[in-house]
Structure formats: C-alpha cells, structure tokens
Amino acid sequence: MLININHRQYEAQPGQTILDIARANGIEIPTLCHHPALSIAGACRMCVVECDNRLVASCTTPARDGMEILTDSKRVIGGRKTILDLILSDHPLDCMTCEANGDCKVQDLAYQYDLRESSFGSKRESRFSIRADNPFLEVDPDKCILCGRCVRVDHEIQCSYAIDFVHRGFDSIVGTPFEEGLDGDNSTCVFCGQCVEMCPTGALTYKPSKGKGRDYEFQKIVTTCPYCGVGCQLELHVKDNKVIKVGSVYQVGSPNPVGETCVKGRFGYGYVNHEDRLTTPLIKRNGQFEEVSWDEALDYVAQKLIQIKEIYGSKAIAGFSSAKCTNEENYVMQKFIRAVVGTNSVDHCARLCHASTVAGLARAFGSGAMTNSIGEVEESDVIFVIGSNPTENHPVIGSKIKRALKKGAKLIVADPREIELTGLADVAIYQQPGTDVALVNGLMHVIIQEGLYDQTFVEERTVNFELLESIVAGYNPEKVSAITRVPAKDIIRAARLFASANKGSIYYAMGITQHKTGTDNVLSLANLAMLTGNLGRESTGVNPLRGQNNVQGACDLGALPNVYPGYQAVNLPENKAKFEKAWGTQLSDDIGLTVVEILNAAGKDIKGLYIMGENPVLSDPDQNHVIAALESLDLLVVQDIFLTETAQYADVVLPAASFAEKNGTFTNTERRIQRVRKAIDAPGQSRYDWEIICDLAQRMDYAMSYDSAAEIMEEIAELTPIYGGIHFDRLEGTGLQWPCSSREHQGTKFLHQGQFTHGKGKFHTVSYIPPAEEPDSEYSYLLMTGRMLYHFHTGTMSRRSPAIDQYEPDAYVEINLADAKRLGIEDGERVRVTSRRGEVETYARVGERVQEGQLFMPFHYAESPANRLTNPVLDVIAKIPELKVSAVKLEKVNM
Amino acid sequence: MENCNFQELDSIIEKYRDKSGNLIPVLHEVQNKVGYLPMDVQKYVAAKLKVPFSKVYGVVTFYSFFSTTPKGKHTIGVCLGTACYVKGVEGIVEKIKEELEIETGGTSNDGRFTMTITRCLGACSMAPVMMIDEKVYGQLTPEKIPDILDKY
Ligand code: SF4
Ligand code: SF4
Ligand code: SF4
Ligand code: FES
Numbered sequence A: 001m002l003i004n005i006n007h008r009q010y011e012a013q014p015g016q017t018i019l020d021i022a023r024a025n026g027i028e029i030p031t032l033c034h035h036p037a038l039s040i041a042g043a044c045r046m047c048v049v050e051c052d053n054r055l056v057a058s059c060t061t062p063a064r065d066g067m068e069i070l071t072d073s074k075r076v077i078g079g080r081k082t083i084l085d086l087i088l089s090d091h092p093l094d095c096m097t098c099e100a101n102g103d104c105k106v107q108d109l110a111y112q113y114d115l116r117e118s119s120f121g122s123k124r125e126s127r128f129s130i131r132a133d134n135p136f137l138e139v140d141p142d143k144c145i146l147c148g149r150c151v152r153v154d155h156e157i158q159c160s161y162a163i164d165f166v167h168r169g170f171d172s173i174v175g176t177p178f179e180e181g182l183d184g185d186n187s188t189c190v191f192c193g194q195c196v197e198m199c200p201t202g203a204l205t206y207k208p209s210k211g212k213g214r215d216y217e218f219q220k221i222v223t224t225c226p227y228c229g230v231g232c233q234l235e236l237h238v239k240d241n242k243v244i245k246v247g248s249v250y251q252v253g254s255p256n257p258v259g260e261t262c263v264k265g266r267f268g269y270g271y272v273n274h275e276d277r278l279t280t281p282l283i284k285r286n287g288q289f290e291e292v293s294w295d296e297a298l299d300y301v302a303q304k305l306i307q308i309k310e311i312y313g314s315k316a317i318a319g320f321s322s323a324k325c326t327n328e329e330n331y332v333m334q335k336f337i338r339a340v341v342g343t344n345s346v347d348h349c350a351r352l353c354h355a356s357t358v359a360g361l362a363r364a365f366g367s368g369a370m371t372n373s374i375g376e377v378e379e380s381d382v383i384f385v386i387g388s389n390p391t392e393n394h395p396v397i398g399s400k401i402k403r404a405l406k407k408g409a410k411l412i413v414a415d416p417r418e419i420e421l422t423g424l425a426d427v428a429i430y431q432q433p434g435t436d437v438a439l440v441n442g443l444m445h446v447i448i449q450e451g452l453y454d455q456t457f458v459e460e461r462t463v464n465f466e467l468l469e470s471i472v473a474g475y476n477p478e479k480v481s482a483i484t485r486v487p488a489k490d491i492i493r494a495a496r497l498f499a500s501a502n503k504g505s506i507y508y509a510m511g512i513t514q515h516k517t518g519t520d521n522v523l524s525l526a527n528l529a530m531l532t533g534n535l536g537r538e539s540t541g542v543n544p545l546r547g548q549n550n551v552q553g554a555c556d557l558g559a560l561p562n563v564y565p566g567y568q569a570v571n572l573p574e575n576k577a578k579f580e581k582a583w584g585t586q587l588s589d590d591i592g593l594t595v596v597e598i599l600n601a602a603g604k605d606i607k608g609l610y611i612m613g614e615n616p617v618l619s620d621p622d623q624n625h626v627i628a629a630l631e632s633l634d635l636l637v638v639q640d641i642f643l644t645e646t647a648q649y650a651d652v653v654l655p656a657a658s659f660a661e662k663n664g665t666f667t668n669t670e671r672r673i674q675r676v677r678k679a680i681d682a683p684g685q686s687r688y689d690w691e692i693i694c695d696l697a698q699r700m701d702y703a704m705s706y707d708s709a710a711e712i713m714e715e716i717a718e719l720t721p722i723y724g725g726i727h728f729d730r731l732e733g734t735g736l737q738w739p740c741s742s743r744e745h746q747g748t749k750f751l752h753q754g755q756f757t758h759g760k761g762k763f764h765t766v767s768y769i770p771p772a773e774e775p776d777s778e779y780s781y782l783l784m785t786g787r788m789l790y791h792f793h794t795g796t797m798s799r800r801s802p803a804i805d806q807y808e809p810d811a812y813v814e815i816n817l818a819d820a821k822r823l824g825i826e827d828g829e830r831v832r833v834t835s836r837r838g839e840v841e842t843y844a845r846v847g848e849r850v851q852e853g854q855l856f857m858p859f860h861y862a863e864s865p866a867n868r869l870t871n872p873v874l875d876v877i878a879k880i881p882e883l884k885v886s887a888v889k890l891e892k893v894n895m
Numbered sequence B: 001m002e003n004c005n006f007q008e009l010d011s012i013i014e015k016y017r018d019k020s021g022n023l024i025p026v027l028h029e030v031q032n033k034v035g036y037l038p039m040d041v042q043k044y045v046a047a048k049l050k051v052p053f054s055k056v057y058g059v060v061t062f063y064s065f066f067s068t069t070p071k072g073k074h075t076i077g078v079c080l081g082t083a084c085y086v087k088g089v090e091g092i093v094e095k096i097k098e099e100l101e102i103e104t105g106g107t108s109n110d111g112r113f114t115m116t117i118t119r120c121l122g123a124c125s126m127a128p129v130m131m132i133d134e135k136v137y138g139q140l141t142p143e144k145i146p147d148i149l150d151k152y
C-alpha cells in the first residue's frame, strides 16, 4: 500500500506504523516513550502527526492505504509544544548539573522547540527524593517523564520485573515494592543497567561515572566484553585515557542485540584503570621484586629458558596460555611453545572448565563446540538446562531463556541447587552432585521404553543405537531415583517433556563438565540430543555455555597440548609437516601435558613454566599443592595485568595490556569471532601479550614478528581451516561464526545440518560411576564450587571494580537452613570448611539454595579460596579435575 | 502477619487460578479478609499467582480502594472539592486531626477511624461535607465534630 507523508508517496507494509514508515524513509518524528525493541506504550504523545486532519500518535497508528500524513504542520508543532510544555512544568530546570546533559531527549526537544521554561510555571521544589542506596544506579523521580521505557526493558528484555509504576496520579513514579529500593531485601534487580540505557532523561543514571564527564566529551569505542563467553558487545565511553562508563550497543545479530549486558559487563570496568596495574617488568632477587627494563627482563627469561632447554630438554618447559587473551595472542603463545621451545605442553584454563566438552562433543559429533547460536534459544519449545546457572553466569542468555518461557517454551532444570531458573521450571530436578550420567541414562530409558525417540533421525544420522539401548535398559526410573535422589515420577515427566519437543535444546556448563566423569556426562547429553533428533536444526542442539570471554578461541587456536590451531592433531604426520613448513622449524609429535599434569610434574619433569594471564593459585584444585608446585620450579614467568596470587610466586613478572588497550578478537561461546578494539593506551611500560612473546622469541633466535593483530589473523586464517575466512576487514559489525572456510563463506549459525562433522553421529555407552570423594563420617558434607553473578573467576578483575566489590565484598559458603540449625550457625557468621587438602574460613550464607548435606562456595575470593579444598582427581580422557564434588567438614568458628 | 494465616488466602487464590485478569479480584477478596494488604500478604499473592511482586505493589498503590496499612473500623472521607473548600472545610480537617491525633490517610490509635480526603461528593449544597462510611454529614462546623465522632 501507499501512504502520503508531507505530500510525498511512500511504500508501506501491513503492520507498519506511521512512525515505522517515517523512520524508514528518514523523516524525523520526535519520540520519548518509543523504542523499536520494546512494546509500544503510546504514553508520551510526543510523536503526534496530523493524519487526515486529526492529531494522532504516530507510534501507535497503523498505516492505512492512502493516508495523508503531515509531520511538521503548524498543528503538529503546536501539539508537541503543548506536550513538552506540560512535561517541563513538572521537570526541574537542572541541566547545569544533570548527568544526562547532552544525552537527554527532553533537553534536546526543549532546545529544538525553543522552550526555556514552562508556561505553567517551573518546578522549583522537588516532589520526591533521590534514591541512590546502591553503588550502581541513581534514581531521581523528579526528572522522570513516566515514559515507561525502563519498566518495559526490565520486563520485556531483562525479565527481572524489579520495577514498575507505583502509586497513582500526580504521585505516580517508577519504583520498587514498598519503596525498598533496587537493593532492597525483596528486590529482583540485578543491576544490568539496561533501564538506565533506555531512560531518555536524567531520571536514571550511573553512579560510578557521576561527575566524570558529559556525553559529548566521551570517545566511544565498541568492543567485546572481557568477562564471560556470551561475548556481549559493549560501548566503552572514554575520557582522558580512562574508561568512564559502559554503554549499550544495539545491533541485530549480536549476542546482545538489544544492548543487554549483565552487571559485570556494565560495571566491571574499574580494574582497567586501577592503581594496582603492573607498569614495569619485575625480577625477583633475594625474595623481593625489583623493577627492571624490558631488555633486562626478556634477556633474563630468554637465557633461562635456553639454559633449561639445554640441560633438561624442551619437554622440561611448559606454557599456560589464556582464555582471557585474544585469539591472536593465544595463537602466538602456542606457536612460541611449539616452535621456539619445542614442546606441545601448552594448555590453559579450558582444562578446568570445558575440556570434557571439547573431548566429548568431538567424539560424538566431530566438533567440540556449542552446536547452535545464542539467540536461537528464544525459539526453542523445550529447554533443558542441566548443571548450568545461566541467570548468574551467562546472564544475558539467562534472560533469553526467560523470554522463551514468556513465549510459551517449557523448561526442565536439573541442578543440585535451587537456582533462579529452578523456580521457573515446568520440571525441576535436584540430582545429587555427580550423578548426571545416571540421570540422563534414566531419561533415555524412559524415552526408548515409551517409544518416544526420533526413529528417523537415529536411523539416518547415527550409529551405535543398539549399544545405547542395551546400556540404558539398566537405568529404569526406580534405580535412577535411588542413585540421584530424584523422584521417579519427575524423571518420567522430564523424559516425556523433552521427548515431546519439536525444537528441544540442551544447555549445560560446569555442573556437567567439572567431574571425574565429565566427558561421560557430555557424551550422555550428546546421546540424548541425538536420540530425540534435536540436532542440526535451529533452536535445538547441545549447547555448552563457555565460561571465559575467549575460552572458545583459546581452544580453537590450539592452546591445547594435543592439537594445533583448528583442532588439528599434533600426532598426525601431515599436520606436523604442514606446521613445520609454515613455522620453518622442527616440531614435536608427542602430545603435551595438561594444566594439572604440568603442575603435578613441576620440580620433577617440568622446570620452567610460562604463564600468560592465568591464576592457577586460585583457579586450580588443591591450592596447597599448586603453590608447592610453583615454588619448586627453576623458572616461573608470569605475564599479567596485575600482580596476581600466582604472580607472587614468579621469578619474572611481565606487565601486559588489558582488553581495553589492544586490538584483536575474542571468540564467544557460539563460535562467533568478534573484534576487540583499543580504546585507551596501556599504562606505564605494559605491552601487548603477543608483542612480548614475539620479542622473547627473537631473543631465542626465532624470527617472529607482526605489525598488528590483523596480521596475526592472516597467518591463522592460512593455517586453520575453520578460521579460513576470518580477516579483520570482515569482522566489522557482528563478526563471523566458525566454521568459516574462505573469504566468501558467511560463517555457520548452527552445526551439523544434514550431517555431522565426522559423518554420522556416534552414540557412546556410558555407565554411572560415583564421584571420587563422597561424604563420610568425618568429612560429612558435599562441597560444590562455582561462580556467582557479581564476580568472575579468580576475581582479579571484578574485585578491582569498585562498584561491584562494594556491593558484594565478601566470600561465603551456602549452607542449608537445617544443617545450620543443627550446627548452631547463624546467617553471616564465620565458619570453617575443611577438606582432606586444606581449610578455609568464610561467612555463612544460610538458606535453602543448597540441599541438606551440601555446601556451595564461589571460588572468586583470595581470602577464602574455595580451591584450597577441591579435589584434583582427573577425568581420564579430558584431564579435567572434579571441582564440583569434594567431601568437607563444616564448623562454626568461635570468635 | 499476626491476624491472618496464609492458608486462608489459598482458597481465594485457588478460586481465581488460571483466570486472566485475576490479580485485582484476588487482591480485593484478600483485602476483605485481612483488612488491608501488608507486604507479606502481597508477596504471598505474587508468589502464588506467579505475578511479579513489583506488579502487585504497582496495582495495590494504583487503586485507591486498596490499602497497605491497617484501616480503621470506620472511614471518614472529608470532601476537599471546590465548594467545600470555599466553605472552610480545612478547619474541619484540622479539627478531626486534632480530635483523633492522626494525619490525613492515617488511622487512629484505637483503630476506630481512618481519615481520607475525597473529591466532590456531589452534595455541594450542604458544604462543607464529609462521609463516615456510607453516611453523609453536611453543614459542618468544627464544633460539631466531637459529637459526630462520639456516635461511632
Ligand atoms: S538494572 Fe536491570 S534488573 Fe535492575 S531495574 Fe534496571 S533493567 Fe531491571
Ligand atoms: S525513569 Fe526514565 S525511562 Fe523510566 S519512566 Fe522515567 S523517564 Fe522513562
Ligand atoms: S559477563 Fe557475559 S553476560 Fe555479562 S556483559 Fe559480559 S559477556 Fe555479557
Ligand atoms: S513516542 Fe509515541 S506516544 Fe510516546
């Protein structure tokens, strides 16, 4: 159809509003309450236009054929002025000191329509008070125009329902129940800041950036979040070489298309400009770190490495690469260890999180990564979340799951703890930690017994079904119930529900992988997905949620002891030949050691260790053992942005640049390679990780130098088939998802369409094996470790971000109410948790998140390191430690 | 919550379960039962109906017939419409406040009265006017107030 705007004809589609058409054609109509990603409120009337001689709100009025629209007639202008006049009558004339000055729609409109003051008189006295009782957001209801955008983004995108309109008439404001505030006891606010981004005025503003700059003073750089594997796109607002705040990026096709972030992405930037940043190289002499020049530090390291190599051979040296660093840096690091040092012992913290995913999914499907894309979850009809706590650990995905539920999806949650999603689940399962294989076999038992599996898929696309059938035959619901302590009826309900899915997707994380049976757990989930035909289509799949911003990329780029970049096995002669040719040197075809194995061999077979951006003293199991291992080395080099708990034990410390200070790429959990862009200069003498390593390589007589990260990516593309089409010039916008084999290839949204990477999908038979440690009379509690919303990994970044650490400053252990009562422990009291490997004091958090007999500790806290307690026993295939299950004692600390 | 046990609310909530637009009728009946809608009750209703607490609170504070504080046995509504205003209703308000030692919207210590302000009651010819429960009192003077209140 055609409509007429300002006497010109425009094409219109059914369902489009007048505003849509005007915007699509570059015709300016001012709006206040409208946002394209939110539902339409029609609240402000600022978007009035004249339509067939009447004034109508253009954002709510659908286009009709032949409509005559005027967007800037005298009447329209008059109407808008009246509305603005009314708004200004209840709005303080505060622009001078308002945070939003320069970024406020009311101010812009007042300027545009030349309204200096309201004709109804000005608001000289505040009617409300400013609320700023939390470290993140400030709320000034006097500046609120009741457009409702904050409420809608909170309800429709973030799905936290923390705020709503409260009170009526003239007293109406956006508020929280009983005026308790966003940090009140009953508040569900998670400080994502999306409401602030949506607010067109200064009613909602960020506290940490208050008074630190106006919108027009900032340089704005789009980059990728340095925290979790969701890979949210962020806009850094920079002034005077400082990151002042983080704004949203609205970009269709991004992992966070509506500018979503969690509290870490939004407020976790303080560490970048923190005074603790390392600024010069350090060498330890007589137990003291001394500042030295780059030349001295690197000469020293080079000479030491050469010496160890000469005396003990290349195999006496190992390297930890980093899931925090860029793809380019990981590539350079593994190249250094392989080509310059001459060993394959390079690994990184994926060993501690998703090694079992890489191993398990590669066995089942031929490719060890998330099969589908983040956004697809919104269209799934049954979602199975197991061993994953998305609303805290991958919050932007957590919100997408909630959105799927709003659209009618069903949810199964299997987690030993009562996580937020448990409360929203159609079937909630609380399995005993470490019994996942039994649980999933039980689900498959029911599905096969009741004939609910996808016969066509099984026949056409898989092998070994008979083996699976015979194994799971032994897992009837009663038996599984006895192992998992899940009522048999819930097992049956969950099985039937998942089998009923048209688009069923499985989401999992460390609850599955961090076990002695981690690979088995992953294989079980792969079995379940194949059995129900939930692979190779949109909104289905087996979807491991990767923890670190670039843990996917670090794996992809070969920071693993058994594969070159792109998962090309080091022990295949053709691969070795290919890389020997490319790197111009001899390479080893012996598979190297993994993280925990390297630490076990320290002082014995391993004499020198080079750690780039990892903190094993807090992240690896059995802290006392880790420290002893580091102390026994002849040479420990730590390259990092802070003097971490690990760096304390180093002989040489090399200062590196943070994510905000460099160019490169991160690969998120959905295999999307996204740009990291330099926003500020690195402090002091700190340098890019890749530069440091190249410089060191030169000193060890290996020619390795690049002009830029982009140039490194060119080399990667040449040698890595799955990254074959990745070039920086193609990564503007939303990046590319691997496999992407050539310049022409558009990337891959979901894997295994039509066939699996290695042809047919393989069912694997896995049987339940109990965890290595189980509670006994002395160590009678079962301890799980993990993460929480506000902090990240070993806390080096989040705990140096002041707003976050102010809000969540202390370590804790979650204890069930009944256990706490029995032991006389009150919420907030000090308790001691002891395992066979060590003891830790921390604060008790008493409640019902954990079951009786179980405890949960986040591992972010150096002062109460959960990993002093954990068990280093390994999964035999993936060599991942069993971080999720240790037997511990719990006592009250008597002060 | 001293004067209510939550099981009693369950039957009300059960009656409206799975009916759309059930929040307002549920709150209404719950208020009739409990007398008002304190935080615990609102939280309970929210959890039971699977409605966000913020929404329940928004609704409760939007409609004037809901109250989050205990209501007195009798509700006094003093008209603050134009006619009553002109005829000096403010003096009446002051007198009631003084007699009952309360503020507007408050409830007297003995729980007998809650005083509210209303718009025009449509009885302007009798201004100044107030209502106690369903009964209208007109041509008020401050002196008449103690006697009227004593009747309750
Ligand atoms: S910060 Fe996020 S969760 Fe909190 S009210 Fe705003 S949108 Fe909702
Ligand atoms: S706080 Fe901001 S976004 Fe929310 S209603 Fe008020 S003006 Fe709109
Ligand atoms: S931590 Fe994860 S979810 Fe949060 S903003 Fe960063 S990438 Fe997004
Ligand atoms: S933008 Fe159309 S009514 Fe607010």
Ligand code: FES
Pocket: B079, B080, B081, B082, B083, B084, B085, B119, B120, B121, B122, B123, B124, B127, B128, B129
């Ligand atoms: S103004 Fe009081 S009754 Fe009309």
